[in-house]
Amino acid sequence: MAKRVSLFVTCLVDQSLPRIGLAAATVLERIGYTVDFPSAQTCCGQPALEAGFRPAAQAAARHFLATFADAEAIVIPSGRCAATILNHYADLCRGDEALLRQCHLLAPRLFEFSRFLVEVAQITDVGARFAHRVAYQRSCQAGQHNAAEALLRNVKGLELLTLPGTDECCGAGGQVPIQFPDLARTMARGYAARVRQSGATHLVGLDAACLQHLAAGLAPLETLHLAEVLACR
Amino acid sequence: MPLNPIPAQLRRSVIANLDHYLVEAERRVTDQGGQVLYAADTPAVATLIGQLAQDRGITVDSAALRAALDAGTSDYFEPSDRPRQHSLAPGCQLVLPDFVITDAGALCLMGPVGPLAPLLIAVASIERLLPRSRDLSTLLPLLSSTGFTLLAGSRREGEFEGGPEEFFLIFYDAGRSQLLANPELRDLLLCIHCGECLRVCPVVARSDHNPLLPILSPGAVGQPEASTLCGACRQACPVDIDIPRALLALRSQSATPPSQLQSWLANLWSYAVVRPRLYEFMGVVLGSFGPLARLGWFPQPTAQPFRKQWRERKR
Numbered sequence: 001m002a003k004r005v006s007l008f009v010t011c012l013v014d015q016s017l018p019r020i021g022l023a024a025a026t027v028l029e030r031i032g033y034t035v036d037f038p039s040a041q042t043c044c045g046q047p048a049l050e051a052g053f054r055p056a057a058q059a060a061a062r063h064f065l066a067t068f069a070d071a072e073a074i075v076i077p078s079g080r081c082a083a084t085i086l087n088h089y090a091d092l093c094r095g096d097e098a099l100l101r102q103c104h105l106l107a108p109r110l111f112e113f114s115r116f117l118v119e120v121a122q123i124t125d126v127g128a129r130f131a132h133r134v135a136y137q138r139s140c141q142a143g144q145h146n147a148a149e150a151l152l153r154n155v156k157g158l159e160l161l162t163l164p165g166t167d168e169c170c171g172a173g174g175q176v177p178i179q180f181p182d183l184a185r186t187m188a189r190g191y192a193a194r195v196r197q198s199g200a201t202h203l204v205g206l207d208a209a210c211l212q213h214l215a216a217g218l219a220p221l222e223t224l225h226l227a228e229v230l231a232c233r
Numbered sequence: 234m235p236l237n238p239i240p241a242q243l244r245r246s247v248i249a250n251l252d253h254y255l256v257e258a259e260r261r262v263t264d265q266g267g268q269v270l271y272a273a274d275t276p277a278v279a280t281l282i283g284q285l286a287q288d289r290g291i292t293v294d295s296a297a298l299r300a301a302l303d304a305g306t307s308d309y310f311e312p313s314d315r316p317r318q319h320s321l322a323p324g325c326q327l328v329l330p331d332f333v334i335t336d337a338g339a340l341c342l343m344g345p346v347g348p349l350a351p352l353l354i355a356v357a358s359i360e361r362l363l364p365r366s367r368d369l370s371t372l373l374p375l376l377s378s379t380g381f382t383l384l385a386g387s388r389r390e391g392e393f394e395g396g397p398e399e400f401f402l403i404f405y406d407a408g409r410s411q412l413l414a415n416p417e418l419r420d421l422l423l424c425i426h427c428g429e430c431l432r433v434c435p436v437v438a439r440s441d442h443n444p445l446l447p448i449l450s451p452g453a454v455g456q457p458e459a460s461t462l463c464g465a466c467r468q469a470c471p472v473d474i475d476i477p478r479a480l481l482a483l484r485s486q487s488a489t490p491p492s493q494l495q496s497w498l499a500n501l502w503s504y505a506v507v508r509p510r511l512y513e514f515m516g517v518v519l520g521s522f523g524p525l526a527r528l529g530w531f532p533q534p535t536a537q538p539f540r541k542q543w544r545e546r547k548r
Contacts (some may be wrong), residue, residue, distance in 0.1 A: 015532045018539035042512045056503035063507040129436035140463035169435045173461030178529040
């Protein structure tokens with residue numbers, strides 16, 4: 001029987017950057033998974049949580065936990081949305097024992113895309129080819145691990161550049177782009193300058209929101225999600 | 234987790250047993266010839282100090298007293314800049330210790346201290362306790378300072394001149410008990426004010442905003458919403474405070490109510506977020522209203538949504 005994964009593409013990818021979700025599905029299918037897309041999915045609740053609207057974030061958490069209750073494994077092509085669920089759902093569920101139990105049962109089965117490939121599927125070479133000079137954005141909230149670097153190093157033709165300062169936040173996080181747009185722009189400019197100096201032709205990251213935030217300041221350099229690079233052959 | 238887990242474990246044990254250490258500290262400070270008093274907040278501290286001085290025929294400039302207390306207790310200063318010794322009137326001094334050492338009944342102040350006045354009043358928030366003198370060897374290396382001073386009690390008969398004639402230690406709460414009762418904010422009491430989070434924060438480095446002020450100084454009005462929640466502070470924190478988690482909790486408890494438009498959008502959003510078709514539709518509707526779209530509640534559709542392409546792909 002084929003192994004199954006449920007894809008939570010995130011609301012941003014669903015509506016604004018569907019190519020990232022399609023690429024993630026393509027890669028997962030290529031390495032032998034049956035990919036399921038629970039169509040009731042919406043948003044993890046991050047905008048409400050970060051804006052301080054707890055009841056709204058709780059509604060989203062409740063909906064997410066119900067939608068994915070039966071999933072064997074949940075894969076999310078976003079460091080931030082995975083972090084919202086893994087780091088903050090327990091706080092949102094506090095006071096509702098049944099919901100909290102659901103949250104604790106779900107958390108060990110939920111993975112950010114690059115972590116799933118390396119730690120669960122135990123694969124670092126997905127047979128991708130992408131002959132470009134690539135700078136990699138770790139994405140602050142994706143956690144301290146090297147899964148994406150391991151995957152990128154095995155992409156044929158890809159030159160992975162290590163550059164200083166790319167572990168730093170690009171300014172897309174929290175509500176900063178909405179409430180402090182000048183600050184978000186300053187941070188994006190600094191980040192983009194470091195990427196441009198490196199001589200990279202592409203910036204590859206783990207989070208659509210960060211990449212979208214950087215895209216305008218990086219043009220003509222392209223921003224791509226890791227899944228899009230791994231889907232190339 | 235920080236590489237060295239000991240400072241976090243030490244601070245956690247203090248906060249978990251704060252009631253015990255407060256009682257013990259009072260006993261030891263009294264043994265050293267001091268007297269311990271308690272105050273609910275800094276205005277109550279000011280009243281207590283004014284009374285202590287007045288009883289001894291000393292008139293304290295109340296404006297100077299408030300300024301000294303505000304500088305040391307409300308606002309955050311880099312450890313090396315935080316003023317720790319203030320003259321309130323001839324013969325009366327205020328000191329703001331970094332730690333109160335329980336087993337010695339002593340105060341630890343970073344940096345040097347000048348000659349002490351006959352009436353010495355120390356003011357500390359209740360979480361600044363350390364169980365043992367030897368705990369200083371765990372925490373002092375985390376604080377950037379060229380040295381420290383230990384003060385213990387008042388001068389006793391037969392001792393050399395120099396110490397205070399009378400010594401008072403005032404513990405104040407100012408919202409600490411409320412933090413202790415809040416599981417998402419309790420960890421703020423672990424803070425030793427080392428300033429590591431400020432040194433790594435990309436927002437502090439690039440702007441005048443300081444999202445970390447309410448972390449370093451509980452109760453201070455700061456800008457928790459100016460954080461990108463990148464977590465650099467959490468990585469750097471030597472006592473393992475989950476700062477992004479606390480910042481999110483502070484945002485939900487903000488004293489300033491959200492705008493009507495924001496509340497309306499939040500209600501609309503929580504209605505739509507459990508209804509996938511409506512959620513998608515709201516993105517399309519609000520996406521065409523620039524100012525509303527910029528408030529960031531619904532993603533802006535720019536292509537055929539994933540769910541539609543997925544259905545076609547499956548066919």
